[in-house]
Amino acid sequence: MLGKAKDNQLINCKNHMLEFKENMQRLKNKTENNSQEMMKVLNKVKREITQREDLSRNLVVEKKVDTLGKNEVVSDTFEDLKFFLPHLRKAGKIYPEVIIGKGKTGVSFAVGISTVSRGEYSYLKQTLTSVVSRMTLAEERNSVVIVSVADSNEEYLNSVVKMIKKKFKRQVMSGSLEVISIPTFFYPNMLNGKQTTEESPNSMSQQVKQVLDFCFLMLYAKPKAMYYLQLEDDIIAKYMYFTKIMNFVHNISTNNWFFIEFSILGFIGKLFRSEDLPDFVRFFLMFYKVKPIDLLLDDIFQLKMCKPQEIFKECLKRSKQVRIQYKPSLFQHVGIHSSFPGREQYYKDIYY
Incomplete structure (x- = not known):
């Protein structure tokens, strides 16, 4: 009897193992199919947008912007937004209000800092002082x-x-420091409610809004510089951080990099080629309701860099050549009171 019971247990165990293997294979096939389908969608979106750009290649959209008494002619950078955000299709031309700026272009680096009110707390002056000085x-x-x-x-x-006009007069007058304001009509209706507490559904909508905020800033910065560096409004920079970034980028051994991380935290300290920004923005806009932007960055990396049917560990090995991490980190997070209402955050970059 004991022998028969053991035989039955072995048979059941083998059956469970076979079932587990079959489920894992189905999951693997499904993941590969999803990745392939996602790439097809991305390529389709890119083709449709390219076709639309070809039709209007010679069309220059002029918009007069108040930039310290001067008029600036700007290109129609933001039209891609209408493809992903249907409520903008009747909005006419989309462009931020340039509060401070002289239309500076043709530089090597654009540094983007998105900021929102944190009530009685603010880290923006500390951040700008560190970044600019x-x-x-x-x-x-x-x-x-x-x-x-x-x-x-x-x-x-x-x-x-x-604060900026008083504290950073030289940078304002030289055009090296700009302030823009995102128009409220840019956001979908779901984001137009008042901010409430951390426990409310509005906490999720603030995460969605943050993705859109970064996308808007990236599109504005794209024509200004060769590279785009993303920062946040509650960080500090290391001494000579800019020199270190310039030297690292100019002396990097490979040109095949996807982005460079000068901090491991979230979306802080990520450096992109400006010419790549539209592709990043299109991906973020496809999934802006799904995940925070730093997790979407992980997704687009896996989608574009990991081959179908490739073992993920193999992809991770190759990742070090295209997703480059600079150490020690050049930026540290200092904000305790989050831009998300009601939250406190104490995370630090351990490599700073």
Whole structure:
């Protein structure tokens, strides 16, 4: 009897193992199929947008913007947004209000900082002081720092403008520091409600809004520089950080990099080629309701860099050549009071 019972247990165990293997194979096939389908969708979107751009290649859209008393002619950079955000299709031309700026272009680096009100707390002055003061004059001339106020609170916008004009006069006058404001009509209706507490569904909508904020800033910065560096409004930079970034980028052994991480935290310190920004933005806009932007960055990396049917460990080995991590990190997170209402955050970059 005991022998028969053991035989039955072995048979059951083998059956469970076979079932497990079959389920894993189905899951693997499904994942590969999903990746292939996603690539097809991305390529289709890219083709349709390219066709539309070809039809209007010679069309120049002019928009007069108040930039410290001067008029600036801008290209129609933001039309791609209408493909992903249907509520914008009747909005006419989309462009931020340029509160401070001289239309600086043709530089090597654009540095983007998105900011929203945190109530009685603010880290923006500390962040800008660190970012701007740790550039040489030559580096300042070869860059533009863009502060994007992604908040409908006019008092906060006015306080940011007042602080920057007072604290950073030279950078404002030289055009190396800009302030833009994202128009409220840019956001879908789901994001137009008032901010509430961390426990409410609005916490999720703030995460969605943050993805859109970054996308808007990236599109604005794209024509200004060769590279785009993403920062946040509650960080500090290491001494000579800009020199280290320039030297690293100019001396990098491979040209095949996807992006470079100068901090391991979230979306802080990520460097992109400006010419690649539209592809990143299109992907983020496809899934902006699904995940935070730093996780979407992981997804697009896996989608574009991992081959179908490739073992994920093999893809990770190759990743070090295209997703490059600079150590020690050049930026540290200092904000305790989050831009998400009601949250406190104490995370730090251990490599800083």
